[in-house]
Amino acid sequence: MPTSARNDLTAHRYRFTGHERILHNVRADEVLPGLMELFGYRRVFVVCSRSLNTRTEVIARIRACLGERLVGLTDDVGEHSPLSNVLRAAQQVRDAGADVLLSVGGGSVMDMCKAIQLCLSENAYSREALLKLQFVLSDDGTEMLTTSRAVPAIRQIAIPTTLATSEWTPVSTPIDELTHLKARFVVPEGSPRAVIYDPAILAQTPLPLLLSTGIRGLDHAINTACSSSPHPFASLLAEQAIALYMQNLPLLKDPANRQAHANCQLATWYTGMGQMSVPHGFSHWMVHIVGPYGSVAHSDAACVLMLAQAKWLEGWATEQHDRLRLALGGTGQPFHEILQRLLEQLGLPTALQDLGLNRQQVEAMIEPALQHPMVTRNNIRPIRSADDLRAVMALAWRSDGAQAKELP
Structure with missing residues (x-):
């Protein structure tokens, strides 16, 4: 279904998830x-x-x-x-x-x-x-x-x-x-x-887990803001969440900084209030393949796949990335470079090699990803075939921003 037609169906839909x-x-x-x-x-x-x-x-x-x-x-x-x-x-x-x-x-x-x-x-x-x-x-x-x-x-x-x-x-x-x-x-x-x-x-949560789950929350917010069928309320909340995550995740290294912990929880609140109302793209769903097939924690996989998706969307999500850069202070850097700098600052993985995966393991994930009902749906830059998936995963293989065409 063309994106414009799908927007007609989803632009007015907000899904309240029942919290009291x-x-x-x-x-x-x-x-x-x-x-x-x-x-x-x-x-x-x-x-x-x-x-x-x-x-x-x-x-x-x-x-x-x-x-x-x-x-x-x-x-x-x-x-x-x-x-x-x-x-x-x-x-x-x-x-x-x-x-x-x-x-x-x-x-x-x-x-x-x-x-x-x-x-x-x-x-x-x-x-x-x-x-x-x-x-x-x-x-x-x-x-x-x-x-x-x-x-x-x-x-x-x-x-x-x-x-x-x-x-x-x-x-x-x-x-x-x-x-x-x-x-x-x-x-x-x-x-x-x-x-x-x-x-x-x-603050009792081990810091590496806390930071990586923060990136998983950030990935949800980015997928909401860069949805193929966005909703204005969900996008507004997502942009606020992204700014809170970016500002406060580095501060979690101080376990006594209760305000930073509370602000990150506020960011999850903003993110969660909108994420069920719009379809998410590749990085949200591919963790469900990488996690069990690679014996990798969801949140660690999210770090790498979030970065790869940002590279994949460079030039395809220009308007969305411009809004997010504005929310982060107007930096002129490509959006994927902002994300990579954050991951490096937090000491989190940026490439599939960092997750301990090899080429054979990644190749074994291609067919299950194609069979998954959501991985190849709802992507601003289409992902339709095994070759498309290999191209995105090639970007995940490298963390230097290069537009790799195949896995090494």
């Missing part, structure tokens, strides 16, 4: 009891990261403030929240009679909670039953739609510990261990009912 309360720059253990009382929750099941549970006092303080409301807890999440872990936890939540999930962690933790919600709502406790519920695309290919028709059985309250914006979508992409591919769910009422942004908890 956002608490920003607060202490989670101080506000949680009142929030539970507000919503009338009495039986809380906590899903958290193992590192928070075993290496910090964060979960102990959460347990203490919940008191008798706490009916269960699991930290058995795992990288990319494997389906077997999701199914096991869903049965634990069901058996505990929980009336709300409390996620304390990053994207894998929140993704697991969304998938658990789907299990309980659809009474789906096997791999086969759950995989039947994967999303479908709208007729124009710009929007992900749920296939679940059950009344939602449980909601989530989120305390994010990273910056990649998972708390702002109903989308869950746990990994299927049998195929090494990401399952793809849009969960009815899957976005958290409430989000608690506690900068002190955010």
